Amino acid sequence: MRTLRGQKNLQDIRQTGGDGVGGSQLRPDGALKVRGEFAYSSDLWHEDMLWGTALRSPHPRATIRSVDVSEALRLPGVYAVLTHEDIPGSKYYGLEIQDQPVLAIDKVRHHGEAIALVAADHPETARRAVERIRVEYEVLTPITTEEQCLDPETHGHVHEPHEYRSHGHGNICHEQRLVSGLGVTDEVRAMADVTVSGSYEVGMQDQAFLGPESGLAVPAEDGGIDLYIATQWLHVDRRQMAPVLALPEERIRLTLAGVGGAFGGREDLSMQIHAGLLALRTGRPVKIVYSRDESFFGHVHRHPARMTYEHGATRDGRLVFADCRIVLDGGAYASSSPAVVGNAASLGHGPYVIPNVRMHAIALYSNNPPCGAMRGFGAVQAAFGYETQMDKLAAALGMDPVELRRLNAMAEGDRLPTGQRIDSPAPVAELLRRVKDMPLPPPLDPDRPDIRRLPGALSNTSHGEGIVRGVGYSVGIKNVGFSEGFDDYSTARVRLEVIGGEPVAMVHTAMAEVGQGGVTVHAQIARTELGVEQVTIQPANTEVGSAGSTSASRQTYMTGGAVKLAAEAVRQALIEKGRRRYGWTHHDLTLSAGTVVSASAGPLVAMVDLLGDDAIDLTREHHHRPTVPFDKETGQGSGHLQYSFCANRAVVDVDVELGLVKVVELTAVQDVGKALNPLSVVGQIQGGCAQALGLAVMEEIVVKDGKVRNASFTDYLIPTILDTPPMPVELLELPDPHAPYGLRGVGEAPTVSATPSIVAAIRDATGLALHRIPVRPEHLTTEAPGAR
Structure with a gap:
């Protein structure tokens, strides 16, 4: 009897509480994560599973002359060694263009490209088998710069x-x-x-997510495969896998495992096909968990x-x-x-x-x-450019940089350079006014500086000498949802039935919960539309229609919209059941607190009595209004669904002698249309600001001659709690008339806008031009090029 462990978080999550739309409902998985009890994809375990791993290229560009796997196959405990010749179907895949080989065929095009796969009975055995694979390369000079790319005749x-x-x-x-x-x-x-x-x-x-790429592929009796995976889009993973595995999509079943962060890095396939190939070849479950350095090579x-x-x-x-x-x-x-x-x-x-x-x-x-x-x-990337330009222009005109931005700020009714008219609130000037008017943090006491609040002082490097404070502002724009004619839709199934003497709603979608809080919002929507307290969230899998990707700030808009549609349909079906049974003629019926209620006549019947032993189970798709592709030469077209705006103010202290920066405060004001869960919305904005801080002053993959030089969290630095400043957040709620509940996508706009404000504050403190991010210590000392 095969058993699968590590699925605690994938069982039905029953949420109890009175918070509907607009309430700050706590995450149902929050306590599990804090206690270390939440099961991530890397925790999955099958009693007779094998371990998979890949041989990866040490070269960024090379021709493959030969691959010899014979020594690896002789190692005891090795069950399979695969190359591109063992792929049963298509050898290529890709999110938009099928240009990426599943395993390198005759050439490698980047450092860390996968060449061969191994399945063994222990992860160390698999690693030792990889070391025995012999590849003969003809190493070529990599094409790595813009100049080289645009001169192919030479390079x-x-x-x-x-x-x-x-x-x-x-x-x-x-x-x-x-x-x-x-x-x-x-x-x-x-x-x-x-x-x-x-x-x-x-x-x-x-993206620096803490949970490495991982998953478990289990061969099924029908010749297909069951894959438990941390991803951002279950259905598009399946769509890419099917041609490679030479299986119909219905025989590839994906279930979302616990996701330890994503931020876009799990939109593309990583180990999904590799695990599937090994499981089908060996007839055994295969688990793959990337090491940290392999994770840097294994995602975009x-x-x-x-x-x-x-x-x-x-x-x-x-x-x-x-x-x-x-x-x-x-x-x-x-x-x-x-x-x-x-x-x-x-x-x-x-x-x-x-x-x-x-x-x-x-x-x-x-x-x-x-x-x-x-x-x-x-x-x-663009925001860093245009916001730096706004500060330059303000200086050249002798204007306040915030007032220059407000003077030129777009508003509802304006047209973008693409020709698209903004037909929902665009309070850019108001965001800037509010962020500037928010109180500033208190200044440092020059006579008694608190060493804990100085740049680098917790490392005992800065002691208050050469500390200069700066303030910077920025604002950004980000689209919401898929664009340029893509038929963006999401599917939701909602079921209403009586369990334990009370009405319970079940919500089933394929939405990938990667930390954005969709599971909480879906329960809030069901409570609001169905008037129930208890909501069960089913595990996300491919048994229900696609929810699209958890990206583009779209899931609350799209899958939340689908849950709303399905719940409304269930509500209407229940009311029609009551009309047939009781002959109601009221036109003001709704569901509230487990009861069918008329606004004019009051409570009519308890939902448990009306439902009895029946259940109402309906599925709906939510499609947003159409967009169109941009003209390739003019860029004209209504290419985006919705726009999100955020304004930031950064306060920094800079030690100009040591080149150290401390972000003292990072303030954000954002229009969110309607905050379905205000606590979660604020957390999203603060998280986006923290990633922007990383890009501004510390995060960069160092690539030299095509080779990654810092593929570890020792050398690739991300902000910790000691680097993260207070982040006051103010929300504006100006409803978008075209969106469910008037909401506006939230998660990306602060990441767009916050980085330029931090760099602007550093410029204000130092007087340096700073045309590159991340800003490094060597850019900031008084001897740096371009210093005052």
Whole structure:
């Protein structure tokens, strides 16, 4: 008898409490996580499982001459060693473009690319077997810079021109141009009294989730497979797996395991296909858990960017034009780079009214690590560019930087450079006003500085000398939901029945709960629409229709919307049952506190009496209103569903002698439309700000000649509790008339907007230009280039 352990968190979560929409309901899994009892995907265990692992390339670019697995197969305890020749179906997969080999075939295109797989009876045996695999490489010079990518005649192709794209050569993954107004011509430039320009760089950031990629594949009696996996989109994982495993989708069943963070890094496949291949070959359950360094190789990262911006304005501060170029390094494979480019191009001007815009955004293939989705999705890089430009322009005009932003802030009814009209609240000026008016933290006492509050002082490095305080502001714009004509939808099943003498609602979706709090919100929606106290959340799996990806700040909007539709349908079905039984003629019926209620006549019947032994079980899909693709040359089109805005103020202390920074406070004001769970909303905003802080001053994957140099949490630094400042948050609730409950996606906007405010504060403290993030200590000392 096979048994599966480590599934405690996947059993039905029954939520009890009176909080519906608008209440601050606690997470049902919160206490489990705090006590260390929550089961993550890496905790899964099957009594007769094998362990899988992969051989990965030490080279970023090479031709594979031969692969010899014979010595690995001779090792006792090894059950299978697979190469691309053992794949039963398609050898390629991909989120948008099928350009990534499941296992390297004749070449490797990035450091850490998987070449062979091993299944063994112990993880150490699997690792030793990998060491016995012999690969003969012809090592090639990697293509790693923008200049090399754009000169393929000299440096070669990452992908041959005919392989996947119709571009002129195989080093261009995707590009998007945008022109609005008159574009940017000599005549337009002449309209501006003041012009500022700059070149900016953003380093490669990692999602740095604490739970490594992991999962358990179990072969099934029907020849299919059951996969328990930490992911962001169960159905798209299955869609990519099926052609490779040569199985129909219905014989691949996925169940969400406990997810230890995601932030975009689990949108692409990691070990799903590998575990499936090994399980089908051996006929045994196979578990794969990445080591930390393998995790850095096994998922995509935030695109590093090089950007050039030029802005012109009149003497009174009105923007005249913006001329922008954004180059994103997509790495070896496409992942979601085309969509990231679309976001960068359409949002790269910022939340400002600019009559004339010219934009060119491009993603390149290179032999650097693959890049794709990460919180903020193309808008983060652009915000650093355009917000730095706003500060430059304010200085050139002698204006307050917040007032310059407010003067040019877009509002409801304005049109973006894409031509799309904003048809819901866009309170950009109000956000800026509120964030500026919030109280500042008290200044440091220069005579008695608290060493715990100084930059680097907890490491006993700074003692109060050379400390300068700075304040910076920023605002950002981020789209919500999938864009450019994608049929974005989500499915929800809601069941209402009597259990234990009381009405209980069951909600079943395939939404990946990665920490955003969807399981709580779904229960709140069911309580609100059905008037029940007890709600059961079923485990997310592929037995129900797709919920789409937990990304793009879309799940509360889309899957929450689907739960609302399904619950409304159940409510209506119950009321119709009552009309048939009791002959009600009331038109003001609803459900409340377990009772069918008429607003005019009061309570009519208890739901348990009306339901009896019956159950009402209905499934609904929620599709958002259509979007359209952007024109490839002009960038025109209503390409986005909804926009989210956040404004930040950062206060920093900088030790200009040691180059150390302490973020003293990071304030956020954000319009959330409707806070379905205010406590969770504030947590999302604070979490987004913390990731933005990491990008501003510490987080970067260091890649040299295509090789990752810091694939560990020893060398890749992320903010800890000691680095995270107080984060006051103020919420505006200006309903979007097109969204369920008027809500607005929340999770990404603060990550877009907070980084520029921190860097602006550091500039305010030091007077340094700081055109690159993350800002490092060597950039900040008084001897740094560009110092005062």
